Every structure is written in C-alpha cells, then in structure tokens.
Amino acid sequence: MRYRTLGSTGFEVSVVAVGTWAMGGKDYGRVYDGDSIKAVHRAIDLGVNLFDTAPIYGAGHAEEVLGRALDGVRKDVFVATKCGPDEVRPGLLRVDLSREGIAAQCDASLKRLRTDWIDLLQVHWSDPAYPVEDAVASMIPLVEAGKVRAIGVCNFSAAELSRSLEAAPVAALQPPFNLFRRDVEQDLLPLCHEKGIGVLAYEPLARGMLTGKFQDGIRFDPGDIRGTDPSFKGERLRVRIEASSRLAILARREGMTPAQLAIAWVLSRPGVTTALCGAKTATQAAENARAAELDVPKNVLERAEAICAL
Numbered sequence: 068m069r070y071r072t073l074g075s076t077g078f079e080v081s082v083v084a085v086g087t088w089a090m091g092g093k094d095y096g097r098v099y100d101g102d103s104i105k106a107v108h109r110a111i112d113l114g115v116n117l118f119d120t121a122p123i124y125g126a127g128h129a130e131e132v133l134g135r136a137l138d139g140v141r142k143d144v145f146v147a148t149k150c151g152p153d154e155v156r157p158g159l160l161r162v163d164l165s166r167e168g169i170a171a172q173c174d175a176s177l178k179r180l181r182t183d184w185i186d187l188l189q190v191h192w193s194d195p196a197y198p199v200e201d202a203v204a205s206m207i208p209l210v211e212a213g214k215v216r217a218i219g220v221c222n223f224s225a226a227e228l229s230r231s232l233e234a235a236p237v238a239a240l241q242p243p244f245n246l247f248r249r250d251v252e253q254d255l256l257p258l259c260h261e262k263g264i265g266v267l268a269y270e271p272l273a274r275g276m277l278t279g280k281f282q283d284g285i286r287f288d289p290g291d292i293r294g295t296d297p298s299f300k301g302e303r304l305r306v307r308i309e310a311s312s313r314l315a316i317l318a319r320r321e322g323m324t325p326a327q328l329a330i331a332w333v334l335s336r337p338g339v340t341t342a343l344c345g346a347k348t349a350t351q352a353a354e355n356a357r358a359a360e361l362d363v364p365k366n367v368l369e370r371a372e373a374i375c376a377l
Contacts, residue, residue, distance in 0.1 A: 068114025074238040074265030076217045083359040084117035086343035091125020096288040098347045107136035109349035113356040121149040134181035147187035164197035166205040189219035200234035225254040244268035246375035256338040271342040277329035279315035313374045330358035
C-alpha cells in the first residue's frame with residue numbers, strides 16, 4: 068500500500084480507501100453484513116487505513132456495520148463520515164446544516180460508529196437554506212470539543228469551496244471523479260492543489276461500470292440506484308459498455324483488471340489524495356487495494372483516457 072498526506076491534516080492515508088455506501092444495504096443491491104465486515108478486515112490486512120461512510124447510507128446502517136468491523140482497531144484507522152442529509156424515518160430525507168443539527172448528527176454518528184472521535188466530518192451536500200460558510204463554521208466547536216479532528220466538504224463547486232475556506236479550516240474535498248466523469252479537473256482539482264486541500268475521489272469505478280462486468284440489458288435489484296441512473300440506460304449505457312469492454316482488453320493485456328486500471332488512472336491525476344472504492348466482498352476489497360501497488364505506464368493511462376472519452 069502507498070500513502071499520501073491528506074491536505075493540511077498531517078494524516079497519512081492509504082491511496083486506496085473503502086467507501087461504504089453499498090454496505091448500507093439499500094442502494095446497491097443485495098449485500099450481507101458479514102461480507103461487509105470481511106471486506107473491511109481484508110482491506111485493513113492489505114494496508115487500507117481510510118474508511119468513508121455517511122448517515123444516509125442505509126439510514127445509518129453502514130456506520131453501524133463499519134463500527135462493528137473496526138472493533139479493536141479503531142485507533143489504527145482514519146474514519147470519515149458526513150452530515151447534512153438525514154433520513155429521519157424510512158423514506159423521509161431532510162437536510163439540516165444548522166449548528167444544532169450538525170452537532171446532533173455528529174453525536175448520532177459517534178454512537179453508531181462506536182467511537183469517541185471522527186477523523187473527518189464532511190458536509191455531504193450544500194443546501195440553499197444554509198450558507199456554506201455557516202455550515203462549515205458550525206463544525207469548529209466539534210473540533211474544539213475533540214469530537215472531530217478535521218473538517219471536509221463533499222460535492223461542492225469551486226465557488227462553494229472558496230467561500231468555505233473563508234469560514235473554517237476545510238482540509239478535504241470529496242468529489243465524484245472517474246474516467247467517464249472528469250469535470251473536476253477544470254477548476255476543483257487545481258483549486259485544491261493551490262490551497263493544499265486533500266481530495267477523496269469517489270465513484271472511481273463509475274458505480275461499477277468501469278469493472279467491465281455489465282452487459283447490455285442488465286437488470287438491477289429493486290432499490291438499486293443504478294436502475295434509475297441515466298448512465299445505465301439506453302444509448303448511454305450501450306456506449307459505456309463498449310468503452311468498458313475495450314478498457315478491459317487493455318487492462319488485461321497489461322496484467323491487471325479493468326477496475327485496477329480505472330483506480331490507477333484516478334490516482335495518477337494531480338491533486339488526488341485517495342480513491343474511495345466501494346466493496347461488497349473481501350475479494351473486491353483486495354482487488355481494489357492492489358491497484359495502489361501498480362506503476363502504470365503513461366501511455367497506458369493515456370490510452371485508457373482515449374477509450375473513455377465519450
């Protein structure tokens with residue numbers, strides 16, 4: 068495993084991390100808690116020390132599973148979670164970025180995660196009802212109280228990030244970034260590089276599309292968010308499946324899986340600290356983690372870009 072410093076935090080985090088959205092058990096099809104826990108343990112065995120979660124992943128279930136999985140090793144890993152969107156009851160989602168709301172959500176996350184501190188607390192989404200400056204500033208008392216060690220934001224525009232930096236010591240940004248989705252390279256990654264902000268790239272595998280496992284006509288389990296994702300429908304799906312198939316051929320010719328090549332490409336981009344990779348099983352966690360060890364030639368990375376430039 069390789070490690071990079073996360074922004075100004077001083078924390079050395081693994082360049083491949085585990086994202087736990089699927090472990091919530093609601094949005095990515097069938098997943099079993101036992102398998103999720105084994106995936107976390109296998110990742111740790113391979114040097115992964117960063118785990119990202121959120122209260123809305125399965126209405127808190129992902130946090131609970133992660134808390135169980137980290138029993139006995141909590142002090143050895145870096146845990147990131149989020150605040151803002153909150154499922155107050157099944158099917159009812161609200162956003163609360165008030166100081167009181169963030170504090171209450173933090174306490175609830177601490178309980179579910181079975182920990183006394185959160186290494187990185189992130190605003191999950193901005194909301195027009197709450198100025199971003201106020202939202203990030205509301206986390207400062209949590210840092211002062213020792214409940215949170217660093218402040219981060221997710222899904223922010225460059226303008227929102229700039230405003231946030233005026234109100235709080237924001238240490239990290241979490242944006243979507245993969246071979247099919249590269250818009251953050253235009254302004255966000257350069258801004259993070261300039262300001263010394265860590266970048267946790269999520270969906271490096273484009274919700275599984277870049278693994279090469281999908282075929283035209285694929286059907287998802289009820290509740291799987293990919294069933295309503297435009298990227299998994301019609302002509303857009305056909306084009307992406309074709310690109311993913313070509314990427315798989317390139318990857319296997321170079322002695323790696325398409326998922327590993329896609330992750331390695333993300334890690335090669337200037338400014339990226341770590342790639343947040345979802346895993347439902349220990350096998351998937353191991354495949355992802357091994358991408359950190361690859362030294363992919365520049366011409367192969369450029370070929371991957373060309374294949375996926377849709």
